[in-house]
Amino acid sequence: MKNIISFIKNLFVLVPVIVLLVGCFSETVDEKTIRTFLEKEFTGPSDELKDAFEQDGAFPPELEEYVEENYKPLVVNWEEMIKSNQIMLFQTFAYGYGFQLKPTSIEMKLVQDNAYDYEVKVEYTKDNQKNTAIITARINLNENGKIVSIRNMDDDGLLEIMKP
Template sequence: MRKGRTSCIGGLIPKFIVFAIVLMLMVGCSHSGSSSKDSDENVKTIQIYLEKEFTGPNEELRKVLEQDDPYPPELEAYLEENYKPLVSDLEDIVNANYVLAFLRFAYENGYQLQPINIDIQKIKNTQNNAYNYEVKVEYSKDSETNTATITGRVNLNDNGKISTIRNMDDDGLLEKMRK
């Protein structure tokens, strides 16, 4: 009789351990998932911006940039379509050279840009939706390929649009594309 009772208790202990582990995983996942839907959307917005900013220039942008006019109507349409949904004030971001600066320079110097890794981290304990980013960018010309790592900080407004880009360090990418 004692043997049966021990095996019953012995069978409950492993089940209890499995139950406890499953419970901890569920609580941990629900906690990390509830950190903020807004935060996920903000990361997505920043990701899209960085992909647009460091991919290309594509054929559409080349056609816009090869025109003699430095600000043709096609450029404005391109910016409206590709960047307006992501930023709070397109004119401010353009004037601060945080839109198309790298792509325009790549176009003028015969380079092609491609992000190969993008890391975006929310800065904790800030009230202004601040995120640090790091983009490893491959830049290539005449079958020669190199990489640079661009870092910076982005702030988003309450509507989830990019309001400020700052502390950008381009790892010498613009200078390297001059050569």
């Protein structure tokens, strides 16, 4: 009986501690949005995206459908972000110059209300040659948790490297 009472007392102490620890390590909704965005931005291009890029026209319906499906839920205005090269830039270069991208680590830190600094270690591959670049920037979200802008980007020379 003593063992059962001791177990129950320990359980009452451990459960709140475990809940607190799990809460400390879980991502916020904003962080999940940013992580999802960065994974989409620095993974690929996928076969679906390659097919969309291969369609005729400057911005064919297949590409628009891809962007709406993958970016619209995450950003305030995907059309403006494409025009200002804040989304799809790395995917476009990777496709155009025969590279594959893959994020190997993503870190972010809240620096002020709705603003996060992020660092993404990106593995880029072409002709079985692998290398890495570290991309850093500040990403701003609105009060609804959607991405408004990406500023102060340092791409570690990745766009230049991908050009022939």
